[in-house]
Amino acid sequence: MIRMRAKDETENPAHTVTEAADRNADAGASGAGSEAADVRDCQPPRRGAERSRHRPGRPSRSSGPLPTAKSVRRYWTMIIVLAVASAGIALGILAWDNPMPITDPGFWLIAQLRLTNLVVIAMVALCQSFATVAFQTVTNNRIITPPIMGFESLYVAIQTSAMYFFGVTAIVELKGLVPFVVQLGLMVGLSLALYGWLLSGRHSSVALMLLIGVVIGGGLGSVATFMQRTLTPSEFDILSARLFGSISNSDSSYLPVSIPLCLFACLGLYLCSSRLNVLALGRDMTSNLGLNFKGELLKVLFFVSILMAVSVSMIGPMVFLGFLVAMLAYQFADTYDHKRLFPMAALIGFVVLGGAYFVMKNIFYAEGVVSIIIEIVGGGAFLLVILRKGRV
Template sequence: MSERHLSATPGVPSAAPRDERPAEPHAVPPDAGKRVPAPDGRRGLPAAVRLGLAAVLAAASIGAFLFLFIEGSFEFAFERRLTMFGTMAVVAFAQAVATVVFQTITHNRLLTPSIMGFDAVYILMQTLLVSLFGGSVLAATDGTPKLLTQTLLMVGFTMLLFGWLFSGRQGSLHVLLLVGVVLGLAFRSLSDFLQRLLSPAEYDVLSARLFGRLSSAEAEHLPLAGAVCLIVGAVIWQRRYRLDTLLLGRDTATNLGIAHKRELMVMLLLISVLIAMSTALAGPMTFFGFVTAMLAYQLAGTHRHVVVLPMAFLIGLITLAGGQFVMEHVFYASGMLTVVIEFLGGAVFLIHLLRKGTL
């Protein structure tokens, strides 16, 4: 049957007329053939090259700190520097890794684990020791038992807080952060009150323990601290792809098969262990983790934790080892590194906050 007969048949819709005009050629976009950046934002050098450069710079900083400008007995100076480097490695790993993971689960690159009140708990414990037993108790109780006790107390406090806030259906990370801020302020206020009741001599002894210090850690503490970091680091590294999934948000991560609440609790426990160990070993360092995490994201060129986590650790090593070398041999102020880091870190935090406009 012809097309004319079909169009004339009642009840049968007629076929649309054909367009006999030749088809116009498709316009070629101006950027065709150009390399499009990957979805995670990688540009320039590959991630492996970036990590290699950071590793070389970290090795150079460590070598300069350990071997250059040694005066007097080489064995004595090298042993002292080696102990300090062990403390740097533990602090750099704990602070950098914990901050990156904490920012991942909170979806906020301005927050740090210190907002949970770790520093305030440490300060309150030291203040209570001096208030109850006198200033000499700090030196008399130094050792592995005290390190373990402080770490367990800080981890126990945070786990009680986590268990209480996440026990019900309405458990919220934002409520947890708010409660951590409030408790941190309360603990600091109580510490300030107790410090005002101390004698000037006892207050001087206490104040020396309330700042980050890399040179006062004992060599006997490092095997325990290093073992804890290795175990926690292995668990976090095993879950690195789950951390990438958590970046997508709670609903998306749940749809992809991640038990969001359980994963959140595990990560918060690991963070609390790392920060508690670092604080008990070298004292509170509020903004060091923030600086290393921020630089790691900038220099890694990607959000993938397989790159960001080692990059943050390497940047922490460069900051501590290279900074200590510069402070000792350029500015002749070997004990001021942590003060400078906290000052510059606080300034960078405020600038970052003002540029972003919100937490």
Template sequence: MRVNVLLIAGAWYVAAALLFLTLGARGDWGFILAFRGQKLLALTVVAAAVAVSTMVFQTITANRILTPAIMGFDALYVLIQTMLVFTLGGAGAFALKGMPMFALETALMIGAAGILFGIMLRRSEDLNRMVLTGIVLGILLRSLSGLLSRLIDPSEYAYVMASSYAQFTNVEGDLLWAATGITITVLALVMLHARRLDVIALGRDNAMILGLEHRREAQRLMVLVTLLVAVSTALVGPIVFFGLLVSAIAYQVAGTWRHATLLPLSALIGAGMLVVCQTLFERVLDLQSNVLVVVEAVGGLVFILLLIRRART
């Protein structure tokens, strides 16, 4: 059953990728495949990072309606962009794009998460407090971004708005390869923890009875989650509800609670879904809007439905 599900998900992704690369293609195939291939890689890397980080985060927190975005990563990213536009102006902030900016944004998000985890995960029972603290920090960061936005020249506020949503159109090759290398490495490390995640899913007390050091494993996995979220956010921008949508689908179709299946399954489902949506927007509907706006809206509806289902049970 596990192999069949993964094979179907793999075929789903391959079909989506081939459709994205070939649909409506005219002219020099070498140029077309190189151009579309870079965007395909960006879609795949970001989708896999967001899907797997959400799945791991839900397992650690024992809550399937949470995503790593609740820790305020998206709010911190938007605040960084707002501060840059406020201090340097729109043109100055845009000129900083590149590897130094990517490294700075990733380092700031990892540093902020490290401080939060170091303070709140000294004891295993502080997981709920950590989540609540992340929510409060996210509200604070959004408030600061809103304050600075009101002080920015209206003509330059467009730069802030453009940075508030994930963009796949202008991903630089150097950044993409760096993000791909980091993401593949972290995903491999997460897969090595798949059996430990199965034990963590049983609950803190049961995990400790089975000999697992729950606090230490939670800290290690939170570091990996932070790396995935920080890299994907620094590469294309903030993504909030997409991971929630993918994890909900993965749990429904997996037929198992083993993370050796759930993790790659969620990555394949997420990558295929994002590629298909991008193909429909660009090739079929001929729209230039950001596809993640629609995907995030659907993810938000799934979040509301999960809340309603939990309230009824």
């Protein structure tokens, strides 16, 4: 066999050379591979590789409003929980303490009578949530709310003036549809005049607008307080009932006007969500990105004034409802995108306002005077935020 292999090698020298070359190439490749492996082992690992090796379960992130899968699950979980809670509260308002069985036609007659209050609660929740979130965005401050512009002080001044100049009969006459529309037009008109005047000058600024709003609100409140001191005790009692934030202050005759205005303003703000995301960056960044800051600001404040006028005219002043709803929406949504903030805030507003109404009506028998719970909880949350931040 050895003799035959030697014979083959002498007869086929090219084959022998080829095999030798292949063996040398394999040896060189293995040597080069081992040297390259040694060099790689000697080099320090890259920063990204080291980070990924230390955290192998790191979730993938994106640049969207909900950057991780965990944040997406958290957002939709909160939406579902709030929707279920809202449905439960609505069912409780319609069915709790209803003397008729659900299969009886009388049950639905009583439910229809309660449906007006339920619609008012939903509408006020929409107005307060959308208006507060949008207002805090354009003012770049998560503490101040639209009542700082004097909407509620104007409402108090109108009601007090009617009682002071025209007596108790004026309060009854102000519950019609025409006085309601006049009151809405007066609130929106004065607010737009204030915005247009303060934001049209060379040195226009949002801070100046807020300062003037505080001064006007304080002045109207002082005038209303002076007129209230001159009223008789019976007149003051009737007026105080109107100045409390109460669902019972609403009237079903207001709904044909207030519902379209509320939906119009909420839809306008929702369609401006992408522009509100830019406005949250500030005046300079908004102008650099090609948006007219002053025009967008006036448009947003126009919608905010409509929503606040509708809310205050329907149920009366409620200072801390918007702040409480917006603060919880920021915490639960955990995003900058207003397309996701607005639905979250609306559901929270309905849960807070509807839950307070249900508790006050069915436990304390206060028939819808929800401002007591709202002011206590909202005021406490406001103080907590102030103390934690240490500044306004």
